[in-house]
Amino acid sequence: MTALPDWMRPPRREGWFAEDLDRLPEAPRHTELIDGALVFMMSPQRSWHGRLVTALTTTLMNQVPDGFEVEREMTIRLDDRNRPEPDLLVTRTPYDPDRTWFAPEDVELVVEVVSPESAHRDRTVKLQKYARAGIPHYWCIEDEGGAPVVHVYELDVPTMAYAPAGIFRHALQRPVPFGIGLDLDKLTPGGKG
Template structure:
């Protein structure tokens, strides 16, 4: 076994903190902080995932009214020890080329495209953490035989948990956080064979 590189060693006994991510230039792209632990994508990204996220970014950006920005692969500083990186987020802050993270009060929608290595985090851990942080809308996009299926959640304020708002195949229409209509089948090319 080889020794861990120095940058992988937590700077303190308590582990990592949110601000530490900005001081880790050696860390792999897409490094997240969950409960004080660094999490980075270890498996190669599937083409389906990349194409879906690109198509969603383009489509949501085209539909977003003034005052909303769509960001891809930017972290959200949920608290001192949690800074996950969703596939997409919708914010009410203007574009800032130097921004490295968002605070939850400015995030209106989080979208996670589920991959085999992130399935547990996307379906359970992040679902709970985003709700506890007060993010009003969460979409979890699953691959169902090559077609995207979107599990939509809305925040129930009194309980700080997400309530299921629907499972969408083919077409997704939502009135919140703004009027959104998506042809889900057009987001990824159909499988051949």
């Protein structure tokens, strides 16, 4: 068995904290902190996932009104022990080239594109954590035979839990967090659009 590199050893007995991520330059891209544990993308990313995230980023950037920003693969510091990295997020915070994370109160929409290795975290763990942190909108995108299917959730503030707001195939129209219209079939190669 190969010894762990020094950077993988927690800096304290209690494990990792959110601010530790900024001091781990050796960590692989897409390293997240979930409940004080480092989580990295260990399996290769599928082309479908990458193309979908790129197309969705571009499409949302073309629709976003003034006062909103679209960011890709940036962490959200939910609390001292949780700093997940969604595939995409929409924020009201002005662009800052040196930013490494966002506070949940600055985030309007989080988008996770489900991969086989992230399915449990995206569908349950992150769904609950983003809601408890008060993020108003969550999209979980699944691959259904090569086509994206968007599961949309809105925050129910009294319970601090997400309520399903619809499942979208082929097209998505939403009035929140701003007017969004998507031809989902055009977001992936071989789409019907």
